Amino acid sequence: APSQYDVDFIVIGGGSGGMAAAKEAAKNGAKVALFDYVKPSTQGTQWGLGGTCVNVGCVPKKIMHYAGLQAINMHDAQALGWQVEADSIKHDWTTLVETVQNHVGSLNWGYKLGLRSNKVNYINATAAFIDAHTVTYTLKGVEKTLSAANLLIAVGGRPVIPESIPGALEHAITSDDIFSLYTSPGRTLCVGASYISLECGGFLKELGYEVDVAMRSIPLRGFDRQCSEKVADLMDKLGVTFHKQYVPSLIKKTSSGDLEVTMTHTVTNEEIVKSYNTVMFATGRRADTDGLNLAAAGLSALPNGKLATDYADVTSVSHIYAIGDCAQERPELTPVAVQAGQYLARRVFGGSSKNMDYKMVATAVFTPFEYGAVGYSEEDALTTFGEDAIEVYLFEFTTLEAGAVHRKKHPSRIADEYDADFGDTCLAKLVCLKNENERVVGFHFIGPNAGEITQGYALALKAGVTKAMFDDTVGIHPTDAESFHALEITRRSGKSWVAEG
Numbered sequence: 179a180p181s182q183y184d185v186d187f188i189v190i191g192g193g194s195g196g197m198a199a200a201k202e203a204a205k206n207g208a209k210v211a212l213f214d215y216v217k218p219s220t221q222g223t224q225w226g227l228g229g230t231c232v233n234v235g236c237v238p239k240k241i242m243h244y245a246g247l248q249a250i251n252m253h254d255a256q257a258l259g260w261q262v263e264a265d266s267i268k269h270d271w272t273t274l275v276e277t278v279q280n281h282v283g284s285l286n287w288g289y290k291l292g293l294r295s296n297k298v299n300y301i302n303a304t305a306a307f308i309d310a311h312t313v314t315y316t317l318k319g320v321e322k323t324l325s326a327a328n329l330l331i332a333v334g335g336r337p338v339i340p341e342s343i344p345g346a347l348e349h350a351i352t353s354d355d356i357f358s359l360y361t362s363p364g365r366t367l368c369v370g371a372s373y374i375s376l377e378c379g380g381f382l383k384e385l386g387y388e389v390d391v392a393m394r395s396i397p398l399r400g401f402d403r404q405c406s407e408k409v410a411d412l413m414d415k416l417g418v419t420f421h422k423q424y425v426p427s428l429i430k431k432t433s434s435g436d437l438e439v440t441m442t443h444t445v446t447n448e449e450i451v452k453s454y455n456t457v458m459f460a461t462g463r464r465a466d467t468d469g470l471n472l473a474a475a476g477l478s479a480l481p482n483g484k485l486a487t488d489y490a491d492v493t494s495v496s497h498i499y500a501i502g503d504c505a506q507e508r509p510e511l512t513p514v515a516v517q518a519g520q521y522l523a524r525r526v527f528g529g530s531s532k533n534m535d536y537k538m539v540a541t542a543v544f545t546p547f548e549y550g551a552v553g554y555s556e557e558d559a560l561t562t563f564g565e566d567a568i569e570v571y572l573f574e575f576t577t578l579e580a581g582a583v584h585r586k587k588h589p590s591r592i593a594d595e596y597d598a599d600f601g602d603t604c605l606a607k608l609v610c611l612k613n614e615n616e617r618v619v620g621f622h623f624i625g626p627n628a629g630e631i632t633q634g635y636a637l638a639l640k641a642g643v644t645k646a647m648f649d650d651t652v653g654i655h656p657t658d659a660e661s662f663h664a665l666e667i668t669r670r671s672g673k674s675w676v677a678e679g
């Protein structure tokens with residue numbers, strides 16, 4: 179029978195989650211319309227189809243991280259006989275941004291083709307509800323409506339700049355702007371100590387810019403404390419200046435065009451005034467639901483803008499779903515949004531009953547010294563299971579390669595004679611449950627290629643791996659990951675877990 183609705187499925191938001199859901203629904207026979215429209219950033223930056231990850235998230239950030247890593251490779255290269263003259267090493271920001279934006283542009287194009295080949299009707303407009311089955315949008319000046327039996331909200335989130343700080347909204351950029359800045363950022367203050375702040379601060383430092391971080395409390399809230407402190411400590415050794423417990427209280431543009439920032443200590447109220455070329459806020463994100471007119475659909479957002487959903491991603495209205503960064507208590511990660519979208523489409527249109535498992539999702543922080551993790555942090559394991567129930571195994575060491583080349587001096591710091599001994603750059607850590615045969619519930623690794631390494635171990639943790647299985651598995655030599663197969667020292671033992679010699 180013909181449906182009373184225009185289409186079977188309306189997807190609001192063409193990011194990681196929305197795109198995946200739309201294509202999968204179409205593959206399962208649904209008639210699908212997908213809305214995606216990018217509101218300009220606070221500094222007026224806009225981009226194409228594909229959402230945060232492709233345009234202003236994972237993709238550009240990983241390329242810039244890769245650019246940063248080349249600095250250390252060039253240092254190592256000299257010790258390995260390559261005739262790279264330290265004085266001639268220069269970095270050109272504009273070339274990097276062009277490479278990044280060319281790649282992003284090709285992905286935008288690929289996404290458009292992907293929607294077309296899957297027969298998804300892509301509508302480049304902002305959608306808002308007028309009732310629980312219908313949205314309104316304006317295309318080329320004409321206001322239209324579209325209705326569907328099922329609707330998905332996958333609008334993601336956007337960075338938040340605290341309006342209470344005079345000058346911040348006007349002068350500061352966010353991660354929505356950094357990847358397409360056509361002039362080099364120069365001396366930069368990163369505000370916040372989230373992974374986004376530290377990743378951006380990290381690659382800027384490696385590229386040779388002076389970088390300060392205004393850190394209100396702790397680095398990488400939510401991640402394992404020991405690992406987070408080590409990541410920040412290694413950045414400190416790289417030359418990033420952390421203004422601990424300081425928050426900006428005033429940002430002024432001087433006659434020379436610099437940004438003069440007053441930072442205030444959160445406890446003592448002491449002030450520091452410093453001048454920067456760029457100030458980047460990474461002080462959290464807000465789900466982008468404010469313009470959706472949720473009330474017309476019978477929905478309401480939580481104070482943080484997110485939508486509450488059940489285990490099957492259903493909102494309080496049974497035919498309206500929410501996934502990705504705009505859904506409450508979901509890891510804000512691209513692969514999470516993608517899998518949630520695919521599984522949802524298969525449930526709604528393909529007769530599947532498989533729900534997304536949001537537990538044991540691995541993640542990596544692409545700071546200069548990468549950090550990968552899956553499962554419980556030591557702190558979360560302590561509060562969840564109790565101190566007696568957990569055993570933590572640790573080993574801190576330097577990679578063979580870094581040791582061999584005496585990696586001490588970073589090319590971007592050669593000018594000011596900086597000579598840091600990074601010390602042990604790697605940390606391997608397992609959190610195990612004693613009374614469950616030492617099942618491993620937390621895996622943490624700091625070191626090169628942490629993302630790649632952690633991905634493999636995530637599978638083992640998901641399968642219920644125990645410490646004994648780690649011990650039985652023979653390592654690959656010489657690698658950093660082999661350290662996980664020879665972990666002996668526990669936190670409880672009180673012994674040093676730092677490699678000797």
Ligand code: FAD
Nearest residue numbers: 191193194195215229230235305333334502503510511512
């Ligand atoms: P989004 O990708 O944000 O897509 C939502 C889309 O909906 C946007 O295009 C938006 O413009 C559009 N939209 C909003 N409202 C409307 C409306 N009313 N009508 C039409 N369209 C609308 N994740 C990782 O897994 N790994 C990483 O390394 C990583 N790095 C990141 C680095 C940065 C700097 C940032 C900011 C994020 C990073 N993330 C990373 C997170 C990842 O980008 C997000 O989790 C992911 O993009 C969320 O997907 P989504 O579909 O929920 O939303």
Ligand code: NA7
Nearest residue numbers: 340370371372373374394395396399425460461462463510
């Ligand atoms: P997060 O992870 O929410 O982190 C925000 C960071 O910004 C954090 O370090 C905060 O410090 C800091 N912050 C927040 N407000 C302020 C103000 N007003 N002044 C100074 N510093 C501030 O945000 P992200 O956007 O990086 O990440 C978004 C999500 O991606 C995150 O939820 C993860 O799950 C993945 P605090 O620790 O609160 O003192």
